[in-house]
Amino acid sequence: MQSTGWELPTWAPLPARPDPDFDELARRLAAELQVHRALVVLVSKGGQVYPGAYGLPEPWESRRSMPLAQSMSLRVVASGTPLVLRDARLDPDLADRVGVRELAVVAYAAVPLTDVHGHPIGVLSVSDERPRDWTAAELAALRLAAAEASRRLQFRALELAEREAAAAAARADDAARKAAAAAQRAFVEAEAAADRARVVARLSQELVPAESLLDVLRAVDRFLRSPLGAVVALLGVSEAGCDDLQVWALAAGAPPSNTPRAGLQLTDAHPLAAAVRERRPVPVTSRAAGEAEYAGLVRAPTGGAQTSLSVPMVLGQHSASGGLLVGWGLPREVDAPLEEVVVDLARHVGHALDRVLLRDQRLALGAPSAPLSVPA
Numbered sequence: 001m002q003s004t005g006w007e008l009p010t011w012a013p014l015p016a017r018p019d020p021d022f023d024e025l026a027r028r029l030a031a032e033l034q035v036h037r038a039l040v041v042l043v044s045k046g047g048q049v050y051p052g053a054y055g056l057p058e059p060w061e062s063r064r065s066m067p068l069a070q071s072m073s074l075r076v077v078a079s080g081t082p083l084v085l086r087d088a089r090l091d092p093d094l095a096d097r098v099g100v101r102e103l104a105v106v107a108y109a110a111v112p113l114t115d116v117h118g119h120p121i122g123v124l125s126v127s128d129e130r131p132r133d134w135t136a137a138e139l140a141a142l143r144l145a146a147a148e149a150s151r152r153l154q155f156r157a158l159e160l161a162e163r164e165a166a167a168a169a170a171r172a173d174d175a176a177r178k179a180a181a182a183a184q185r186a187f188v189e190a191e192a193a194a195d196r197a198r199v200v201a202r203l204s205q206e207l208v209p210a211e212s213l214l215d216v217l218r219a220v221d222r223f224l225r226s227p228l229g230a231v232v233a234l235l236g237v238s239e240a241g242c243d244d245l246q247v248w249a250l251a252a253g254a255p256p257s258n259t260p261r262a263g264l265q266l267t268d269a270h271p272l273a274a275a276v277r278e279r280r281p282v283p284v285t286s287r288a289a290g291e292a293e294y295a296g297l298v299r300a301p302t303g304g305a306q307t308s309l310s311v312p313m314v315l316g317q318h319s320a321s322g323g324l325l326v327g328w329g330l331p332r333e334v335d336a337p338l339e340e341v342v343v344d345l346a347r348h349v350g351h352a353l354d355r356v357l358l359r360d361q362r363l364a365l366g367a368p369s370a371p372l373s374v375p376a
Helices: 020-034 076-078 138-207 213-226 271-278 292-298 336-366
Strands: 037-045 047-054 083-084 106-115 120-128 232-238 246-249 260-263 282-285 305-311 323-330
Touching: 020 037, 020 047, 020 120, 020 138, 037 106, 076 083, 076 106, 076 120, 106 138, 120 138, 138 213, 138 292, 138 336, 213 232, 213 246, 213 336, 232 271, 246 271, 260 271, 271 282, 271 305, 271 323, 305 336, 323 336
Parallel strands: none
Antiparallel strands: 037 047, 037 120, 083 106, 106 120, 232 246, 232 323, 246 260, 282 305, 305 323
16 A cells, blocks of 8 residues: 555656567566456556557557556556556546546556555556456456566666766766866966966066167067077067068077068068057968068078067057067967967067167157157
């Protein structure tokens, strides 16, 4: 007998589709009792399903499910006791159900199916199309078959629980591995960010005492070779209202010079000019053959740069604008961390260059004969 705290299970232990084992059990039971229909019915809050069926017409044979409102099994599951009817049409509670009205259920006998805790989860039912007085031997055979069906269901439920437990353990293990990998990546990224911050801080310290353009170029030159590992750098400056871009070149193995190496126009296609003009980073990972202007400006004693990154420089107080190009001798990926370092580098170079240009401008105002332009 079901306890007073009974309620329908949340879901059925098997889905709404044919199960070969339970279909075979229903077929054997129908043959043994010589009935028109035998059903293995599982009941849950979502409705009832028929994993085992014999003599079930369409569309129910294909659907293998029915709403609870039409269930003839609910009373047995709710009470936990068998239900035996000679003629279901005479039962006021069942007479209007689909099974009686449309499926020709007249004689009806059902025995509860239970889970491992003894709780009803469905029924094993047999039915016929005419009134029938069920014999003790027939009901005993029905109870025996129900016990077999219950054991099978319990075994299936345990198998499912084991698979779910194994899957949950696998998911937990996978989540732990992913969390550990994410933590490792975060640690590596944090270490890399700290390294980048230390590198930029070192450059900033070297630029603070710079008093001339040559001081700035020397600091950038040291930083260019280590830790950036670059082979060439270009520093470009353009006075406000002027399309000329004066360019100073720094090449690994060559001493810096405060004399511009070559000039560009802001309208040129060169990546340094584009970075200054458009105020955005311009990476170059390959060069088209015949791009002589680019090759001539970037070529270093150790060979031409195969990869470069040009970024704008902000001169906060001076009216000029500028840019910085850093080039490497071998092809390499210009990723976000590298771009971040070069952008930071350009910011500190821009601050230092800002001070130098303002100092030169102040000196020029003290000496009217001196030209008011970026020193060559």
